[in-house]
Structure formats: C-alpha cells, structure tokens
Amino acid sequence: MKALVYTGPNRVEVQDIPVPEGRSGQAKVRMRYCGVCGTDIGIFAGKHPRAKAPLVLGHEFVGTIEEVRDGSGKFAPGDRVVAYPLISCGECQPCRTGHPHVCKTLKLIGIDRDGGMAGYAWIDENVLFKVPDTLSDEIAALVEPLAVIVRSLHQARFNLLDTTVVTGAGPIGVLTAIVLKHSGASRIVISDVDQARLDLCRSFGFETVNVAKDNLVEHIDATTDGEGVDIVFECSGVESAAAEMTRLARVGGTICMTGIHKAPRSVDLRDINFKEQILIGSRVYTKREFEMSVAYAETLAEDLAKVVTQTVPLSGAATVFDMIADPAVNAVKVLVDCEA
Template sequence: MKALVYTAPHKVEVQDVPVPEGRSGAAKIKMHYCGVCGTDIGIFAGKHPRATAPLVLGHEFVGTIEEIQDGSGRFAPGDRVVAYPLLSCGECLACRTGHPHVCKSLKLIGIDKDGGMADCAWVDEDVLFKVPDTMTDKIAALVEPLAVVVRSLHQARFDVLNSTVVTGAGPIGVLTAIVLKHSGASRIVISDVDQARLDVCKDLGLETVNVRDTNLVDYINETTNEEGVDIVFECSGAPSSAAEMTKLCRIGGTICMTGIHKEERPVDLRDMNFKEQLLIGSRVYTKQEFEMSVAYAQTIAEDLEKVVTQIVPLSESEGIFDMIADPAVNTVKVLVDCQA
C-alpha cells in the first residue's frame, strides 16, 4: 500500500509499504482524508522527541471500515469512522485518577506508532467513533483538532458573552475563534502576522489584528477602555504572545494556554499577581470531548469548510511540508487525500 513516511529530518517519502497485519479487537480502515497537524510539521523538522523514522504520519483521519477482527458488534464494514488517537498507559497517577489524556507516558497514533497518511491502517475498535451520514469527509477530518478546542474552552471556563482574544491564526487558533463565535462570545479578536490567514478569519466574520502593523496590546487597551478581555486563548506558541498575554487579559480574567511552547518563555508574573489572573493549561482532550466534537462538527460545518484551504493527493504529498512553509501558498488547514 502507499503511505507518506517520515524517513529523516526534513524528508518524507511516498512509499510502498506492507499492509499492516490485523489483530483481535481492531478494524481495518480504508483512509479517506488525513489532516496535517503542527505536530507533523515538528516531526518533519526533526524536532519531535519521540517520533522515530521510519514512521507513517498522521493522527487526524477519517475512513471506512473494511474488516473487523473479533469485533464487539458496535461497528460493521462500511461504517465511516474517526479515531481518538491518544494511547495511555493505564497505570500512572493521571490514568489512575481519571485523567488518561494527560498520561505521564502519553503516546499518539502517527507519532509513536504508524498513522493515517496511508491507504489503510488497523485501529483498535474501542477508540473509533461513527461519523454521521450527513457529515462530509472534509469536516470529519477536522474532528480531532476541533476536540483540542472544545477542551480549551472547557479549561478556560468560557461563558456566554465573554470577550476574548485569540493569539495565532493557525488551524487551532481559527478553530478556536469559530467555536467561540458559535458559543456566544461577545467579542472575538484574532491576531497573527499572516494576512492571508487573517483574511480567512475576516471571511468568517471575525475581528482581526495583523501584529506586523498594529500593536495588539495597544489595540485592546484602546477598544476596552484599558480593561482587557475576559479570556485570552494563546494559540500561537510565539514568545511575543507569551510576553503580552497578561497585558491583554482583564483583572480576574483567564489565560488559556492552548498552543504548545517548545521553549521557556518570559511571562509577566507581576501582572498575574496584581490582576489576580488565572493561567491554565490545555493539552489535548478527553475521550468524552472527542465524542462531543464528532456531533458538534456537523452543527458548525459551514464555517469549518472554510478552514480547509488545500487538499493534496497522497501520491503527490512528498512536498506537502515545503508547501505549508511557503508563505506564497497561503495555507490554513491542509488535508491529504489518501486514495488519490
């Protein structure tokens, strides 16, 4: 079968690889689409501490069940499914106390074992969720990153009519703004340095700030009578956002760390003391939040459609990371068509 294989830092290849062997309690899935995640970009760059070549990439996938070995009866061949890709140990403190999504040794499909950028894959039945008949494959491929956002709103204790700033208009930032829009936020400001991504946000009816041209802290102070917003969702992973996020947030407000910072960042802890702000982390999602996202995706499908900016055939995907890195291409969310 064909698969996109990470072979070395800055190198991926479309290869003919053996079809994985089936196992009891698993389903063989014919892959339709698989999304490219920021984690995949990190793997390609050789910066992911666990990913080891050769590795079939991809953990944001949708496909159709072709075969089941020793199944439970919950699924049947022909069912379209998405997969909860987290692999927990079941033994550490997090797992023992009901938080397996932040397992001490958390692993993921597509990082610690072969993923979904392939013709097919065998996936354990107990992590599969059926896709509604009315949902397109394109929308279903966004369920996993959407679950990241659902988790972050839960972590931030978002409430209707909260005012918000989203720093970073990458896929997670744009999805965060979309969910806030449909959840009743009174104001959503999204910032980035990439005007093409901000133009997508404008098309979604969002308030945008290009921080190449406008100081975000000054903008928020001017438009809030220097009070700040209720919740800041930091989705960029950029050092400038870490430095500014306490300035954007009001007294008693919340800062939710949705983006992953790969290095230590300076943060104004005095602001947090004097303004009694809450800083909270958000990593991935629970299995329940993933299931919620399957149903929720269909209700906001019209906006989700606008997030997918390119679909690349698997057969032509060796240059996909160079394409994403090219500012002239204007990508937000890129999918791989695994059957093309």
Template sequence: MKALVYTEPGKVEVRDVPVADGKPGAVKIRMHYCGICGTDIGIVGGKHPRAKAPLVLGHEFVGTIEEVREGSGRFKPGDRVVAYPLISCGHCLPCRTGNPHVCDTLKLIGIDQDGCIAEYAWIDEDVLFKLPETMSNTTAALVEPLAVVVRSMHQAHFELLDSAVVTGAGPIGILTAIVLKHSGASRIIISDVDEARLSLCKQFGFETVNAREASIVDYVRQSTNGEGVDIVFECSGVESAAAEMTKLARIGGMICMTGIHKAPRPVDLRDMNFKEQILIGSRVYTKREFEMSVAYAASIAADLEKVITQTVPLTKAEGVFDMIADPTVNTVKVLVDCQA
C-alpha cells in the same frame, strides 16, 4: 499500500509499505482524508523527541471500515469512523485518577506508532467513533483539531457573552475563534502576522490585528477602555504572545494556553498578581470531549469547511511540507486525500 513516510529530518517519501496485520478487536480502515498538523511539521523538521524514522505520519483521519476482526459488534464494514488517537498506559497517577489524556507516558498514533496518511490502517475499535451519515469526509477530518478546541473552552470556563482574544491564526487559533462565535462570545479579536490568514478571519466577522504592523496590546487597551478581555486563548506558541498575554486579559481574567510552547518563555507574573488573573494549561482532550466534537462538527460544518485551504493527493504528498512552508502559498488546513 501507499503511505506518506517520514524518513529523516527534512524528508518524507510516498512509499509502498505492507498493511500491518490487525489483532483481535481491531478493524481495517480504508482511509479517506488525513489532516496535516503542527505536530507533523515538527516531526518532519526533526524536532519531535519521540518520533523516529521511518514513520507513517498522520493522526487526524477519517475512513471507512472494510474488515472487523473479532469485534464487539459495535462496528461493521461500511461504517465511517474517526479515531481518538491518544494511547495511555493505564497505570500512572493521571490514568488512575481519571485523566488518561495527560498520561505520564502519553503516546499518539502517527508519532509513537505508524499513523494514517496511508491507504489503509488497522485501528483498535475501542478508540473509534461512528460518524453521522450527513457529515462529509472533509468535515470529519477536522474532528481531532476541533477536540483540542473543545478542551480549551472547557479549561477556560467560557461563559456566554465573554469577550476573547485569540493570539495566533493558525488552524487551532481559527478553529478556536469559530467555536467562540458559535458559543455566543460577545467579541472575538484574533492576531497574527499572516495577512492571508487574517483575511480569512475577517470573512468570519472576527476583529483582526496584524501583529507585524500594530500592537495587539494597544488595540485591546484602546478598544476596551483599558479593561481587557475576559479570556485570552494563546494559540501561537511564540515568545511575544507569552509576554503580552497578561496585558490583554482583564482583572480577574482567564488565560488559556492552547498552543504548545517549545521552550520556556518570560511571562509577566506581576500582572498575574496585581490583576488576580488565572493561567491554565490545555494539552489535548478527553475521550468524552473527542466524542462531543464528532456531534459538534456536524453542527458547525459549514464554517469548518472554510478552514480547509488545500487538498493534496497521497501520490503527490512528498511536497506537502514544502508547500506549507512556502510563504507564497496561503495555507491554513491542508488535507491529504489518501485514495488519490
């Protein structure tokens, strides 16, 4: 079968690879689509500490079951599924106390073992979730990043009519703003330096600030009479956002770290003291939140589809990371068509 393989830093290849045999309880899945995410970009850039070449990339996938190997009877050939891609040890303190999604040795499909930007893969059935018949395959490919947002909403204790700032209009930032819209936020302000992404945000009705041209801190201060917003979702992972986020949240406000920062950042702890703000982390998602995201994706499918900007055939996917890095190509969420 064909698969997109990370071969060395800066290089991926479409290779013919064998279909790994499945153990009892696994199912063989014919892949339809798999999304490219920031983690994949980091792997290809040689910046992920665990991902080792050669590695089949991809963990945001949707496919149809073709074969079941001594399964439980919950799945059958023809079922369309998505997969919770986290792999936990089951023995560490987080696992023993009901938090396996932050396992001490957390692993993921597509990082610590071969992933699913491929024509086929064998996946354990206990991580699979069946899709509603009415959900498109392209919408289903966004269930995994949507689960990241569902987790951050829970971590931030979002309440109806809360106002929010989202820093970073990448796929997770835009999905966060979409979920805020559907959850009843009173106001949604999103900042980025990419005007094309901000233009998409305007189509959803979000207030936008181009951080290259204006100060998000000044904008929020002026437009809230100096009070700030209820919740800040930091989705950019950049140093300037970490420095500014305490200026954006109100007294008693919440700051949710959705984006992953790759290095320590300066944060104004004086603001947190004087304004009694709450700073909380959000890493991935629980299995229950992933399951919730399957149903939720069906209800907001029309907006999710607008985030998909490009679909690339697997046979031509060797250039997908160059395309994403090209500033002249306006990408938000890119899917690989695993059967094309």
C-alpha cells in the same frame, strides 16, 4: 499500499509498504482523508522528541471500516469512522485518577506508532467513533483538532458573552475563533502576522489585528478603556505572545494556553498576582470531548469547510511540507487525500 513516511529530518517519502497486520479487537480502516497538523510539521523538521523514522505520519484521519476482527458488534464494514488517537498507559497517577489524556507517558497514533497518511490502518475498536451520514469526509477529518478546541474552552471556563482574544491565526487559532463564535462570545479578536490568514478570519466576522503592523496590547487597551478581555486563548506558540498575554486579560481574567510552546518563555507573573488572573493549560482532549466533537462538527460544518484551504493527493504528498512552508500558498488547513 502507499504511505507518507517520515524518513529523517526534513525528509518524507511516499512509499509502497505492506498493509499492516491486525489483531483481535481491531478494525481495518481504509483511509479517506488525513489532516496535516502542526505536530506533523514538527516531526518533519526533526524536532519532535518521540517521533522516530521510519514513521507513517498522521493522527487526524477519517476512513471506512473494511473488516473487524473479533469485534463487539458495535462496528461493521462500511461504517465511516474517526479515531481518538491517544494511547495511555493506564497505570500512572493521571490514568488512575481519571485523567488518561494527560498520562505521564502519553503516546499518539502517527507519532509513537504508524498513523493515517496511508491506504490502510488497523485501529483498536474501542477508540473508533462513527461519523454521521450527514457529515462529509473532509469535515470529519477536522474532528481531532476540533476536540482540542472543545477541551480548551472547557479549561478556560468560557461563559456566554465573554470577550476574547485569540493569539495566532493558524488552524488551531481559527478553529478556536469559530467555536467561540458559535458558543456566544460577544467579542472575538484574533491576531497574526499573516495578512492572508487574517483576511480569512475577517470573512468569518472576526476582529483582526496584524501584529506585524499594529500593537495588539494598545489595540485592546484602546477598545476596552484599558480593562482588557475576559479570556485570552494563546494559540500561536511564539515568544512575543507569551510576553503580552497577561496584559491582554482583564483583572480576574483567564489566559488559556491552547498552543504548546516548544521552549521556555518570559511571562510577566506580576500581572498574575496583581490582577488575580488565572493561567491554565490545555492539552489534547478527553475521550468524551472527542466524542462530543464528532457531533459538534455537524453544527459547525459550513464554517469548518472554509478552514480547509488545500487538499493534496497521497501520491504527491512528498512535497506537502514544502507547500505549507511557502508563504505564497497561503495554507491554513491541508488535507491529504489518501485515495488519490
């Protein structure tokens, strides 16, 4: 079968590799689409501490079951499925106390073991979820990043009519804003340096600020009489956003770290004290939140479809990271067509 294989820093190859062997309790899934994630970009750059070459990339995938080996009867050949890709140890303190999604040795399909940018994969039956018949394969491939957002809103304790700022208009930032729109936010401001991405955001009706040209803090101050917003979702992972985020949130407001920063940042902790702000982290999602996202994707399908800006065939995916890095392409969310 064909697979997109990470072979070393800044190197991926489309290779013909054997179809893996399955074991009892697993399903053989013929892959349809797999999303390219920021984590995949980090792996490609050689910056992920756990990903080791050779590795089949991809943890945001949808496919069709072809075989179930000693299954429970819950799944059958022909079922379309998505997979909860987290692998927890089951023994550490978070796992023992009901928080396996933040396992001390958390692993993921597509990072710590071969993933879904391939013709086939054998996946444990107990992490599979059926895709509703009314949900297209392309939208189903967005269930995993959508679950990240569902978790983030839960962590932020979002309430109806909250005012919000989303820093960063990458896939996670845009999906955050879409979920906020459907959840009843009264104001959604999203910032970025990429005007093409901000133009996409404007098509959803979001208020945009190009921080390459305008000052986000000044904009929020001017439009809130200096009070700030209820919740800031930091989705960019960049140093400048970390420096500004406490100035964007109101007294008693919340800052939710949705994006993961790859290095220590300077944060004005005085604001956390003096404004009694809540600073909270968000990491991946629970299994229940992943399940919720399968159903929620149907509600958001029309908007989610606009986030997919490019689809590339698996046979030509060796250049997908170069394409994403090219500013002329204006890529937001890219899917790999595993059947092409």
